[in-house]
Each structure stands twice: as structure tokens, then as C-alpha cells.
Amino acid sequence: MLLPLRVRGLALKNRIVVSPMAQYKARNGEVGDWHLVHLGARALGGAGLVMVEMTSPVPEGRITPGCPGLWNDAQQAAFRRIVDFVHGESSARIGLQLGHSGPKGSTQLGWEQIDEPLPSGNWPLLSASAVPYGPQNQVPQAMTRADMDAMTAAFVAATRRAAAAGFDWLELHGAHGYLLSAFICPLTNRRSDEYGGSLENRCRYPLEVFSAMRAAWPAERPMSVRISAHDWAPGGNTPDDAVAIARLFKxxxxxxxxxxxxxxxREARPVYGRMYQTPFADRIRNEVGMLTMAVGAISEADHANSIIGAGRADLCAIARPHLADPAWTLHEAARLQTRAVDWPNPYLSGRDQLYREIARQQAMQTAVQVAADPAEVP
Ligand SMILES: Cc1cc2nc3c(=O)[nH]c(=O)nc-3n(C[C@H](O)[C@H](O)[C@H](O)COP(=O)(O)O)c2cc1C
Structure with missing residues (x-):
């Protein structure tokens, strides 16, 4: 997990990614001091790539009123400040996830009633079809051709702003039931035009958006797409479909x-467990022949090392463990007693003490085991 990776013109120092995580702390779509400290701390914490949470190209595409956007100069300047800090003070790289909330927009903050409509001040929703996310959620309007063209243009404008703000990596959010995912998923796409029906048709609009963004994004900088590789629901997409979807994006x-x-x-019944989504990343990587990022319940260096070492994915995105520990990568490296990570200069004496302390604890554990059963310990 600590080996470098080159993607297009970008060199990542290792395979650990801080997965995008909504903070619900933006004001008028603008990121602020919270995001500088949150993302800055994680950039200093050893991960190779830090992803910013889902950011919308238009005001109505935010999930909640606390979600960020990138449709004006003030928002671009606020992101530039964070990107400049990461580039100036760390060896991490920083990426932006662009996405539109579609049928899951106009909802409450993550620690309120997640995915439920706002008590007041709701805005109208757009989606592939007029299928609400749940009984309480608004019924979205099915996008017209004009809506689709305007939205593609907004994604392209936000892409240009992301490039100008200095981001190293751009991800398109095509997962989790948001706008583009609502096109890809057969349970939320009931269209009878060329954007509904077969998997190729359901992917057509997300691919149009992706291609327009790719043309506007600098050629040397990488782009990823996040997908839901399994709807975990009868009639939904399966990991076989995910292989086909990945091939189209490739x-x-x-x-x-x-x-x-x-x-x-809401009918999904996922089967959770350690690294539970990694089999889907493995299939895409090895059947399509492209780079994949595994995510979901990867919480220890052993998980990430086994995924990368076995060729099941090229990158591991780690979300909740990074909420508990901004320096997850540095601390996992210390447990492995490997020095193949960079600590910020002002923190070096903390590093040295931590490595000594862990080495001492590990030596004591070995001594206790030897005393308990000398034959069992090599
Ligand atoms: C607080 C929180 C906010 C999240 N926000 C986003 C987001 O903005 N975009 C996204 O694609 N996934 C988001 N996720 C999902 C994570 O990126 C990740 O896929 C998921 O938490 C599984 O990884 P984990 O087991 O390491 O937490 C969020 C997860 C959490 C916990």
C-alpha cells in the first residue's frame, strides 16, 4: 500500500486515498476553514490522494444546504486556498468529486435525518425519471433534453473551475442513487427514449457528461468514476453489469x-463485511483490464496490502477510519515499523517516539508469548 502509482501525468506517493466524505459545513456552497483543517490534516496524515466530498456544479444539485458547490468565483477561490495548502505543505495530491444529487437532493444534514427532505425551504429535484427515493422524498422531474444539455454544460464549467483551482484529480460521482446513478440503475430509470432500457442506453447520459468533462479536463490529469457496482436489490444492477459499465467508461x-x-x-439489502465491495473492484480490474479503487470496510494495513498485493485493486479508498484518525496511513506504517512514509518536519520527534514505543510494545508481546509457550514462537 506504500508503493507509488503513476496515472497519466500524476505520480501518487502511495495507494491510500482519503475517500470523499460529506462534511455538511459549506455555506452557500463555499468551503471554509473547516474544510481547510479537515482536508489539510488528512493531507499531512500520509495518504497519497485526498478526495474532496461530492461537490455540485449547480445550487440545486447539492444534497443538503451544507454541501459544497463549484459554480462561482468565490467557491473556486475557496477551493484554491485548500489546494495551495496541500501542494505547499504536503506530498499528498488532492482530487475533487463532482456530482449532482438528483432524486436524493434537498435533504437534511448527515447527523439529522439523512436522506429525508428539509423541514422547510426544499428545492425542486431532477432525475432520470419521476421516481422518488422514498415515500417521504419529493417526486423528481424527469430530465428533458434541454435539462440534460444545460446540466452537461454546468458539469463542464465546474470541471474548468476545478482545473483552475489546481486539483490534481477529478472524479465523477455515478454512484449511490444520485443523478447519474439514477440513470444507470434500472430501478430508477424508467425512460422509454434512448436514455432508458438497455444498459448501454442507461449509461448514455452519464457517458455524455463524462466525455464532455474529459475533453475540458487537462489531458495529463487523471479522471475516475465512482459507480454502484451492485444495487443489492431484485431487478437492479449486479456485479456482471458493473463490468459492462466499467468497460463503457474505459x-x-x-x-x-x-x-x-x-x-x-431503499429496498437494497447489502451483505456487509470486511472489504465487502473489493470482489467487484477485483472483477473490473481483471476482466476489463483497467485500474480500480477499492472502497468499503477496508480498515487495516493488512486489508489494503492484501488487496493491492493480490492485484484486486490499484488504490484503496478509506473513509470512516480517516474520520477517527487523520494520520491513518502514518499510524498504520508505524505499526508495520516501515519508514516508507513522510511525516511533516514539525512532527518528526512525535514520529520517533511513536516508532520506539511500538517497537518496545512488540518486543514485550513477543517476550510474553515466548515465556507462555516457547515452542510456539519462532
Ligand atoms: C460521513 C460520510 C460522508 C460521505 N460522503 C461521501 C461523498 O461525498 N461521496 C461519496 O462518494 N461517498 C461518500 N461517503 C462514502 C465513503 O466515501 C465510503 O465509500 C464509505 O464510507 C465506505 O468506506 P469506509 O468503510 O472506509 O467508511 C461518505 C461516507 C461517510 C461516512
Whole structure:
């Protein structure tokens, strides 16, 4: 997990990614001091790539009123400040996830009633079809051709702003039941035009958006797409479909598929467990022949090392463990007693003490085991 990876013109120092995580702390779509400290701390914490949470190209595409956007100069400047800090003070790289909330927009903050409509001040929703996310959620309007063209243009404008803000990596959010995912998932796409029906038709609009963004994004910088590789619901997409979806995005110039799953319908019954989405990343990597990012319940260096070492994915995105520990990579490296990570200069004496302390604890554990059963310990 500590080996470097090159994707297009970008060199990542290792395979650990801080997975995008909504913070619900933006004001008028603008990121602020919270995001500088949150993302800055994780950039200093050893991961090779830090992803910013889902950011919308238009005001109505935010999930909640606390979600960020990138449709004006003030939002671009606020992101530039964070990107400049990461580039100036760390060896991490930083990426932006662009996405539109579709049928799951106009909802409450993550620690309120997640995915439920706002008590007041709701805005109208757009989706592939007029299928609400749940009984309490608004019924979205099915996008017209004009809506689709305007939305593609907004994604392209936000892509140009992301490039100008200095981001190293751009991800398109095509997962979790948001707008583009609602096109891909057969349970939320009931269209009878060329954007509904077969898998190729359901992927057509997400691919149009991706291709327009790819043309506007600098050629040397990578792009990934996050997909839900399994809807975990009868009649939904399966991991076989995910292989076909990945192949279409690869043909459109996608460098990496970020392989998540679910959250496309309330009927989903996922089977959770350690590294539970990694089999889908493994299939895409090895059947399509492209780079993948595994995500979901990867919480220890042993998990990440076994995934990368076995060739099941090229990158491991780690979300909740990074909420508990911004320096997850540095601390996992210390447990392995490997020095193949960079600590920020002001923290070096903390590093040295931590390595000594862990070495002492490990030596004591070995001594206790030897005393308990000398034959068992090599
Ligand atoms: C607080 C929180 C916010 C999240 N926000 C996003 C997001 O903005 N975009 C996204 O694609 N996934 C988001 N996720 C999903 C994570 O990126 C990740 O896929 C998921 O938590 C599984 O990884 P983990 O087991 O390491 O936490 C979020 C997860 C959490 C816990």
C-alpha cells in the first residue's frame, strides 16, 4: 500500500486515498476553514490522494444546504486556498468529486435525518425519471433534453473551475442513487427514449457528461468514476453489469473506476463485511483490464496490502477510519515499523517516539508469548 502509482501525468506517493466524505459545513456552497483543517490534516496524515466530498456544479444539485458547490468565483477561490495548502505543505495530491444529487437532493444534514427532505425551504429535484427515493422524498422531474444539455454544460464549467483551482484529480460521482446513478440503475430509470432500457442506453447520459468533462479536463490529469457496482436489490444492477459499465467508461477515457455499491434504492439489502465491495473492484480490474479503487470496510494495513498485493485493486479508498484518525496511513506504517512514509518536519520527534514505543510494545508481546509457550514462537 506504500508503493507509488503513476496515472497519466500524476505520480501518487502511495495507494491510500482519503475517500470523499460529506462534511455538511459549506455555506452557500463555499468551503471554509473547516474544510481547510479537515482536508489539510488528512493531507499531512500520509495518504497519497485526498478526495474532496461530492461537490455540485449547480445550487440545486447539492444534497443538503451544507454541501459544497463549484459554480462561482468565490467557491473556486475557496477551493484554491485548500489546494495551495496541500501542494505547499504536503506530498499528498488532492482530487475533487463532482456530482449532482438528483432524486436524493434537498435533504437534511448527515447527523439529522439523512436522506429525508428539509423541514422547510426544499428545492425542486431532477432525475432520470419521476421516481422518488422514498415515500417521504419529493417526486423528481424527469430530465428533458434541454435539462440534460444545460446540466452537461454546468458539469463542464465546474470541471474548468476545478482545473483552475489546481486539483490534481477529478472524479465523477455515478454512484449511490444520485443523478447519474439514477440513470444507470434500472430501478430508477424508467425512460422509454434512448436514455432508458438497455444498459448501454442507461449509461448514455452519464457517458455524455463524462466525455464532455474529459475533453475540458487537462489531458495529463487523471479522471475516475465512482459507480454502484451492485444495487443489492431484485431487478437492479449486479456485479456482471458493473463490468459492462466499467468497460463503457474505459472506452470513454476513464482512468480508474472507484468501486462502491448500493444506496440506489431503499429496498437494497447489502451483505456487509470486511472489504465487502473489493470482489467487484477485483472483477473490473481483471476482466476489463483497467485500474480500480477499492472502497468499503477496508480498515487495516493488512486489508489494503492484501488487496493491492493480490492485484484486486490499484488504490484503496478509506473513509470512516480517516474520520477517527487523520494520520491513518502514518499510524498504520508505524505499526508495520516501515519508514516508507513522510511525516511533516514539525512532527518528526512525535514520529520517533511513536516508532520506539511500538517497537518496545512488540518486543514485550513477543517476550510474553515466548515465556507462555516457547515452542510456539519462532
Ligand atoms: C460521513 C460520510 C460522508 C460521505 N460522503 C461521501 C461523498 O461525498 N461521496 C461519496 O462518494 N461517498 C461518500 N461517503 C462514502 C465513503 O466515501 C465510503 O465509500 C464509505 O464510507 C465506505 O468506506 P469506509 O468503510 O472506509 O467508511 C461518505 C461516507 C461517510 C461516512
Amino acid at each position: 472506452e470513454a477515457g476513464c482512468d480508474v473506476i472507484d468501486v462502491s455499491s448500493g444506496q440506489t434504492t
